[in-house]
Amino acid sequence: MTFSGGLDSNGVGVEIENVDFSQPNSGLQQVLEQLLSRASPLRVLEAGCGSCTQIQLPEDRWVVGIDISEEQLDRNDKLDEKIVGDLQTYDLLKNSYDLVICWDVLEHLDDPGAAVDRMANALNEGGLLVLAAPHPWSFKGMVTRLTPHRMHVWFYRYFIGDKQAGVNGRGPFPTPMAKEMFPGQLVNRSEMLGLKQVLLYSYKGPVEAYVAERNVLYRGFSYGMKILSTLLSRGRWDTSHSDFFLVFSKV
Numbered sequence: 001m002t003f004s005g006g007l008d009s010n011g012v013g014v015e016i017e018n019v020d021f022s023q024p025n026s027g028l029q030q031v032l033e034q035l036l037s038r039a040s041p042l043r044v045l046e047a048g049c050g051s052c053t054q055i056q057l058p059e060d061r062w063v064v065g066i067d068i069s070e071e072q073l074d075r076n077d078k079l080d081e082k083i084v085g086d087l088q089t090y091d092l093l094k095n096s097y098d099l100v101i102c103w104d105v106l107e108h109l110d111d112p113g114a115a116v117d118r119m120a121n122a123l124n125e126g127g128l129l130v131l132a133a134p135h136p137w138s139f140k141g142m143v144t145r146l147t148p149h150r151m152h153v154w155f156y157r158y159f160i161g162d163k164q165a166g167v168n169g170r171g172p173f174p175t176p177m178a179k180e181m182f183p184g185q186l187v188n189r190s191e192m193l194g195l196k197q198v199l200l201y202s203y204k205g206p207v208e209a210y211v212a213e214r215n216v217l218y219r220g221f222s223y224g225m226k227i228l229s230t231l232l233s234r235g236r237w238d239t240s241h242s243d244f245f246l247v248f249s250k251v
């Protein structure tokens, strides 16, 4: 699959070539490898870093992690600097990062717009912002929005099998899914902030695949919704695409 639509630091279109999205995370990785600045070291901000990172970074990098939970930061051994702070209010240093990654965090914020404003401000010119989250209009997203938090905790403890879920700063975290984290809103906001969209990709995420494989009821509903959504939207909306990522470049 070949993309055009990438941008260099002057906002000029560049081709992103030969990206294979059969494994979505690996496709994203290939896009980033083609577009990332060659700065040495690469300065990276993991926004809402939690205990792990989803993207393979070059050896020569300096990674700053910010998270509201000290317990999550303590569990993360991939960081060079740790900040305990709220992404919605913390004043990040302006023009300081070549790559900002915010993975599965925006859905947990009451004001994701404020967090995006701050992350955009913290990016260097030519820097990349990666936002990943569950898709609010997917089957999983709609179930999440319509059910209370205690049910999410129950689901992780008894269905996924994580007995520690919901305690000691471990997920699942409350998921308000404010409208400012919907992909269309993120695109509009980012344009106003001077960011250019490089990539919007939605796909069937690991939790959706795991649950559909193990629960026949969920699988049936999810499949029915998929057929309905793709028929009604003539292929533009597929509710089995439970997650999305967006990549922006600061020009």
Ligand SMILES: C[S@@+](CC[C@H](N)C(=O)[O-])C[C@H]1O[C@@H](n2cnc3c(N)ncnc32)[C@H](O)[C@@H]1O
Residues within 6 Å of the ligand: 047, 048, 049, 050, 051, 052, 053, 054, 066, 067, 068, 069, 072, 085, 086, 087, 088, 102, 103, 104, 105, 108, 109, 171, 173
């Ligand atoms: C689902 S975890 C994702 C962690 C990591 N990014 C990953 O991909 O595995 C969500 C993280 O966001 C953090 N978080 C929630 N609200 C936050 C806020 N207001 N400011 C900073 N971090 C926050 C949580 O503590 C948690 O570590």
